Amino acid sequence: MGHVTDVGDVTGPGSGSPLGLHRVLAPAGVLPQAAWRLDTSPRLWPDEVRVRVERLNLDAASFRQLREATGGAAADMRAEVCRIVAERGKMQNPVTGSGGMLTGVVEEAGPGSPLGLTPGDRIATLVSLSLTPLVITDGLAGWDGRSEQVPCQGHAILFGRSIATVLPADLPGPLALAVLDVCGAPALTSRVVGRAAAGSGLAGSGPAGPVAPVVAVLGAAGKSGSLSAAAARRAGAGRVIGVVPTEAEAATLRAAGLADEVVTADARDPVALAAAVHGAGGPATVTVVCVDVPGCEGGAVLATADGGTVIFFSMATSFTAAALGAEGAAADVTMLIGNGYVPGHAPLALDLVRSEPGVRGIFEVRVSEGAPGGKAET
Amino acid sequence: MGHVTDVGDVTGPGSGSPLGLHRVLAPAGVLPQAAWRLDTSPRLWPDEVRVRVERLNLDAASFRQLREATGGAAADMRAEVCRIVAERGKMQNPVTGSGGMLTGVVEEAGPGSPLGLTPGDRIATLVSLSLTPLVITDGLAGWDGRSEQVPCQGHAILFGRSIATVLPADLPGPLALAVLDVCGAPALTSRVVGRAAAGSGLAGSGPAGPVAPVVAVLGAAGKSGSLSAAAARRAGAGRVIGVVPTEAEAATLRAAGLADEVVTADARDPVALAAAVHGAGGPATVTVVCVDVPGCEGGAVLATADGGTVIFFSMATSFTAAALGAEGAAADVTMLIGNGYVPGHAPLALDLVRSEPGVRGIFEVRVSEGAPGGKAET
Numbered sequence: 162m163g164h165v166t167d168v169g170d171v172t173g174p175g176s177g178s179p180l181g182l183h184r185v186l187a188p189a190g191v192l193p194q195a196a197w198r199l200d201t202s203p204r205l206w207p208d209e210v211r212v213r214v215e216r217l218n219l220d221a222a223s224f225r226q227l228r229e230a231t232g233g234a235a236a237d238m239r240a241e242v243c244r245i246v247a248e249r250g251k252m253q254n255p256v257t258g259s260g261g262m263l264t265g266v267v268e269e270a271g272p273g274s275p276l277g278l279t280p281g282d283r284i285a286t287l288v289s290l291s292l293t294p295l296v297i298t299d300g301l302a303g304w305d306g307r308s309e310q311v312p313c314q315g316h317a318i319l320f321g322r323s324i325a326t327v328l329p330a331d332l333p334g335p336l337a338l339a340v341l342d343v344c345g346a347p348a349l350t351s352r353v354v355g356r357a358a359a360g361s362g363l364a365g366s367g368p369a370g371p372v373a374p375v376v377a378v379l380g381a382a383g384k385s386g387s388l389s390a391a392a393a394r395r396a397g398a399g400r401v402i403g404v405v406p407t408e409a410e411a412a413t414l415r416a417a418g419l420a421d422e423v424v425t426a427d428a429r430d431p432v433a434l435a436a437a438v439h440g441a442g443g444p445a446t447v448t449v450v451c452v453d454v455p456g457c458e459g460g461a462v463l464a465t466a467d468g469g470t471v472i473f474f475s476m477a478t479s480f481t482a483a484a485l486g487a488e489g490a491a492a493d494v495t496m497l498i499g500n501g502y503v504p505g506h507a508p509l510a511l512d513l514v515r516s517e518p519g520v521r522g523i524f525e526v527r528v529s530e531g532a533p534g535g536k537a538e539t
Numbered sequence: 540m541g542h543v544t545d546v547g548d549v550t551g552p553g554s555g556s557p558l559g560l561h562r563v564l565a566p567a568g569v570l571p572q573a574a575w576r577l578d579t580s581p582r583l584w585p586d587e588v589r590v591r592v593e594r595l596n597l598d599a600a601s602f603r604q605l606r607e608a609t610g611g612a613a614a615d616m617r618a619e620v621c622r623i624v625a626e627r628g629k630m631q632n633p634v635t636g637s638g639g640m641l642t643g644v645v646e647e648a649g650p651g652s653p654l655g656l657t658p659g660d661r662i663a664t665l666v667s668l669s670l671t672p673l674v675i676t677d678g679l680a681g682w683d684g685r686s687e688q689v690p691c692q693g694h695a696i697l698f699g700r701s702i703a704t705v706l707p708a709d710l711p712g713p714l715a716l717a718v719l720d721v722c723g724a725p726a727l728t729s730r731v732v733g734r735a736a737a738g739s740g741l742a743g744s745g746p747a748g749p750v751a752p753v754v755a756v757l758g759a760a761g762k763s764g765s766l767s768a769a770a771a772r773r774a775g776a777g778r779v780i781g782v783v784p785t786e787a788e789a790a791t792l793r794a795a796g797l798a799d800e801v802v803t804a805d806a807r808d809p810v811a812l813a814a815a816v817h818g819a820g821g822p823a824t825v826t827v828v829c830v831d832v833p834g835c836e837g838g839a840v841l842a843t844a845d846g847g848t849v850i851f852f853s854m855a856t857s858f859t860a861a862a863l864g865a866e867g868a869a870a871d872v873t874m875l876i877g878n879g880y881v882p883g884h885a886p887l888a889l890d891l892v893r894s895e896p897g898v899r900g901i902f903e904v905r906v907s908e909g910a911p912g913g914k915a916e917t
Contacts, residue, residue, distance in 0.1 A: 180868060182810065190808050192837040194867045195860060213657065258859035275618045277726035292867040324869050345866065415783070430568050459570040461559075474878075480851070480876060481856040482573060488879030489670040490558060490721065491702050496876035498851075498858060501866030 177206035179275075179321030181402075184294055186250070195294035195318075199250035201294040207273035208321035211282065212265040216334070218312040218342045219261040221453040222476035223254035224247060224309045230256070235306035240409050242311070253291035255535045259476040260290030261309070263317055264328065264338050275321055283340045286317070287324045294318040310335055310528070320508075326507045335528045343385035344510035345473045347392035348503035350376075350449050353470055357446050358397030373399025374446035377438045377464055378430045379457060381420055382410040384453035385474055387523045389418040391513045393449070402441045404428060406452075408465070413526075417519030428452045429499070434460035440446070450475050458483040474499035555584035557653075557699030558904045563671055564628070571670035571698075577628035579672040579696070585651035585887035586699035588642040589655055592675075593661075594712070595620075595668065595689040595721045597639040599831040601632035602687045608634070611749070613684035620689070622783040624675050631669035637854040642716050644704065653699055656855045661712075663719045664695070665885060672696040676882045688713055689907070704905035712806030714803030715889070721763035724852045724879035725770035728754075728827050733850055735824050751777025752824035755816045755842055757806045757835060759798055760788040763852055764829035765901045768797040769891045771827070780819045782806060783903035784830075791904075795897030806910045828853050843872045853875035 170486030175182045180291055181193040184200045205211055205312035208526055219242075223297070231237035253260050265529050267282045277323050278284060286293060296315045319325055328337050353436070357374040376393040380386040381403030390401050405411050406427055414423045422427075426437035426449075444466035449455055455477045465471050471494055473483065514520050555561045559571040562578045571577055597605070597620075602845045609615035624630050631638050656662060664671060674693045681690035697703055706715050710880040735752040754771040758764040759781030763898050768779050781798030784805055787831055792801045806817035806828075813837075816823055822844040830834055840861070843849050849872055852862065862872050891897050 190810070191834070192809050192864060192867065194863050195837055197833060243684070249916075257855065258862065287868070289863045290850050323867075330815055341635050349707050395666050397780065421553045432568070432569050443658055456569070456573060459573055465619050476859055476862070478858045480856045480861075483858075483876045484854070484879060485572050485637065485669050486570060487876075489666050491880050492878075493880060493882055494878065498861045498865075498874035498876060500870075500872065500874055501862060502871060502872055529547065 167406035177208055177321070179208060179296075181320035181323070181356045182291065184318065184320070185268065193251075194289065197249060199294045201225070201250040202298045202315055205269060205318070207270045207271045208275065210270045210278050211268045212263070212273050212319060214263055214265040214313050214315045215319050216262060216264045216338060217290065218263065218311045218338050219252070219253060219309045220259045220263045220312060220476060221309065222257045222263060222350045225453060226254055226256050233306060235304065236508050238306035239304055243297055243300060246295055249308050249345045251295050252288060252379040253292055257476055258291065260293070262286045262290060262338070262342050262361065263293070263295075263313070265317065266314070273321070274327060276319060276323070277530045278325065279308040282362035283328045284325045285328055285338055286319065287326055287341060287344070287502070295330055301431060310338065324502070329511055332511070332514070336514070337523055339384055339508055339524055340388070340510050340514045343388060344451070344506040345499060345501035345503055346451060347388040347513060348509050349427065349472060349497070349499055349508035350389040350447070351396040351509065352398040352503065353391040353472060353497070354393045354447055357470070373397060375402065375443055377402040377404060377443060377445035377448045378420070378451060378455075379404045379449065379461065380451035381405060382414040382417070382523060383451055384524060384527055386449070387417065387419055388510055388513055389449045389451055391517045391520050392509070393447070394419070400442050402443060402445065403439055404437060414522065417523055419517070419519045428460055429454060429456040431463050433464035440462035445469060447472065450478065451475050455479065456482075459486040459490070462487045462490055462492050462494055465492070466491050470495040470497060472497045472499055545636055553588045555699075557586060557702070559670065559698035562696065562698070562708040567763070571629075572587070572667065575627060577672045577740040579628040579674045580596075580688055582696055583647060583649045583696070583786050583849070585649045586653065588647045588648045588652050588656055588697040590641070590645045590662065590695045590697060592641055592643040592691050592695050594642045594716060595630060595691045596641065597687045597689060598637045598720070598854060599631070599687065600635045601637045601639060602636050602854045603831060604632055607844045611684065613682065616684035617679040620828055622680060623642055624673055628825060629668060629671055629673050631632050631856050635854055636669065640668060640716070641671070641673075641691070642712060644696065646694070651699070654697060654703060656703065661706045662703045662824045663706055663716055664697065665704055665719060665722070665880070669680060671701065677705060688716065698737055702880070703845035704832055705725070707889055710889070710892070714892070714902055717902055718763055718766070718892050719885055720864070721766060723794060723877060723879035723881055724829060725766040725850050726761035726887050727850060727875070727877060728767040728825070729770040729774040729851060730881065731875070732774040732825055735848070739853055752774060753776040753778045753780065753821055755821060755823035755826045755844065756798070756829060757782045757812075757827065757839065758829035758831075759783060760792040760795070760901060762902060762905055764827070765795065765797055765886055765898045767829055768896050769829045770887070771825070774856065774901040777795060778820050780816055780821060781822065782812065791901065795901055797895070806838055807834040809838035809841050813841035819908045823847060825850065828856065830857050833857065836858075837868070839867045840870045840872055843870070845871050848873040848875060850877055851873045908911050
């Protein structure tokens with residue numbers, strides 16, 4: 162998908178908008194992601210696609226919040242998700258602001274849709290549920306509330322720019338969904354580490370020179386973390402330091418072979434985290450935050466070398482805490498908001514899970530277990 | 540100031556910590572910026588400095604929130620700031636999370652302080668009030684509640700790493716304070732635009748080549764905005780597009796001569812903002828967000844070219860809205876959290892206000908007016 166290059170591309174040709182502005186009911190004039198309520202009508206605008214939903218994949222921060230707010234009982238979890246979707250016309254957690262993604266089967270594609278989809282295609286959306294018109298028709302009867310993956314019947318609408326990908330035939334659906342949900346993380350990690358390895362750009366503010374970068378991944382035994390660790394190594398990291406919160410996760414990560422050093426630390430404790438990373442060969446040239454609990458900003462900054470880069474993928478990141486935390490430590494680090502869209506992100510992530518047994522193993526356990534109860538990971 | 544390079548540097552040599560960890564009362568183990576409450580005792584640890592406070596400069600987002608929450612009456616504003624500082628031991632707005640900075644006179648410098656300050660020095664802090672132990676002793680009796688600059692008596696504590704700068708003798712104190720408060724913005728803008736102009740690094744994801752970048756500054760008639768516009772031009776911008784919310788600000792910006800194109804648009808309206816920037820010679824290679832109202836993330840992304848960079852300086856930025864907004868638009872843009880610390884930031888900003896009459900004029904009006912009532916700027 163190309164990006165906006167002229168105004169016509171923003172507002173769309175006459176009817177509808179590739180960004181879905183015509184589906185915004187309130188407040189007027191905002192983008193669908195920022196909207197309170199969307200129009201979920203099944204009738205398509207010319208460039209839209211309607212999908213028969215099969216499964217939602219709630220993002221980790223949202224799932225955690227829902228579980229904590231409701232106490233985790235299945236009936237309460239179902240009721241809360243149904244209530245949000247009925248009220249807003251999309252699954253956007255009003256507390257975390259985040260959504261997730263979905264899989265389903267294309268029912269109808271408008272004549273002007275640029276997505277290249279055909280009725281019958283089994284697809285995953287690569288844009289957030291937080292901007293996707295959604296109707297749930299089965300009350301989520303098939304969901305036990307224990308997994309981020311939610312069996313669901315209903316329909317969803319894709320806009321002209323709502324990128325989606327046909328699910329690969331060689332991977333189980335739930336596994337592919339879990340991989341695609343976090344595919345922006347390894348793609349951006351790969352870009353940043355690759356530039357640092359080449360001695361240019363994003364990851365360093367000084368004359369870094371082509372030295373193999375040290376990469377710390379917080380939450381490296383999780384989904385986005387394991388993919389990011391594998392992507393970092395492939396992009397030229399000289400040393401990958403995997404940080405995990407528990408000895409059990411440390412054992413998992415060691416067995417997976419994705420990190421050169423595995424250390425156990427609470428990412429919310431800045432001094433402990435910095436000491437752990439420094440002791441394992443840090444500070445890091447690039448620190449990748451894949452932990453979905455609040456309060457990891459300061460530790461990530463302290464674990465990173467002067468001139469290095471922190472990439473925040475966690476939806477629990479506080480903009481203010483990151484900005485003021487770095488300033489307060491007089492830390493000259495580049496801090497990136499993890500953009501879920503990087504060209505080629507889906508094929509890269511699927512390739513990593515196919516070719517790296519350590520990544521695949523972690524995903525298979527995570528998917529079969531359902532949600533990681535109480536663990537800090539994305 | 541150097542950045543953390545080993546663990547001793549984090550935890551400090553025996554007593555105290557250069558990051559001020561020993562002043563954190565609750566919750567245990569977090570950095571002072573993330574703490575709920577700090578120890579404000581005037582007795583110094585060996586590497587600390589005590590300052591007799593003369594003036595606070597509340598950050599724009601915090602001031603706006605306080606004014607809206609209290610209705611703006613002076614007595615209520617005074618009471619609320621005093622209440623926060625008494626409760627937390629620092630001026631950190633509990634809603635915005637942000638602080639500001641202060642000026643004062645050095646009373647005592649511990650024997651181990653690395654800051655190079657001497658009793659009697661008139662200084663400004665370059666770290667946030669959100670991590671600075673503070674006691675107010677005069678009830679803010681001299682503050683009329685109408686300006687972000689707050690006459691104040693009391694004391695504050697600087698840690699080993701709490702950078703500060705001696706106020707320049709050639710600039711009025713309130714002017715210097717206003718400049719130093721936002722000095723991170725022009726410094727980071729200069730770095731990013733300079734790299735884009737050189738065809739490398741931060742500002743582009745593609746083979747940009749050495750083309751003079753187009754820079755859009757949202758809120759260009761404000762303090763951080765005018766400095767950023769001047770810094771962008773000096774760093775090699777081919778075209779500076781200044782975006783302002785009103786015709787009055789447009790006239791101010793035109794008179795200041797800091798932008799090649801001046802356009803009026805509401806930065807919270809993504810379609811209008813993108814159309815305005817595109818119509819003025821955009822999309823932007825680099826977009827600098829200096830508007831202190833929420834909801835500008837989507838428009839900033841849409842105003843930026845594929846492969847470009849958005850720098851968010853506004854403390855009203857939502858991490859989630861930025862991350863999901865870019866993903867939802869399939870926009871391959873690099874999004875930076877504006878770090879208030881960049882080496883050399885204070886001298887650069889002071890030099891800009893000395894050498895650019897357009898910048899100085901804007902600051903003199905802003906400082907004499909007090910806060911910009913109802914205007915969207917930082």
